[in-house]
Amino acid sequence: xxxxxxxxxxxxxxxxxxxxxxQIDNINHIYEKKSKFNTLPPYMLVQMVRFFWKxxxxxxxxxxxxxKICKSIDFGHKVDIFDYCSEELKEKLNKGREAL
Numbered sequence: 001x002x003x004x005x006x007x008x009x010x011x012x013x014x015x016x017x018x019x020x021x022x023q024i025d026n027i028n029h030i031y032e033k034k035s036k037f038n039t040l041p042p043y044m045l046v047q048m049v050r051f052f053w054k055x056x057x058x059x060x061x062x063x064x065x066x067x068k069i070c071k072s073i074d075f076g077h078k079v080d081i082f083d084y085c086s087e088e089l090k091e092k093l094n095k096g097r098e099a100l
Contacts, residue, residue, distance in 0.1 A: 015035075
């Protein structure tokens with residue numbers, strides 16, 4: 001998946017896939033887990049990864065190496081995380097807007 005904005009990175013971090021072996025049929029099953037914010041974080045820390053480990057190739061004497069990610073990401077001054085909130089939190093936030 002290509003990430004071009006901070007919002008896309010947040011969305012990707014909240015969606016994961018889990019692989020588990022069933023004890024009933026002994027087959028691997030893949031489950032999707034989608035998380036939502038139940039409370040607003042006072043601060044949101046973002047890890048900006050600029051390097052990743054490149055796998056060793058099939059060539060002889062090749063080793064895993066660090067490779068730089070040369071892709072620009074758009075970082076705005078504000079991040080709207082409303083779409084990533086639980087329904088209960090969305091209702092609380094909407095009530096707070098109506099009170100203003």
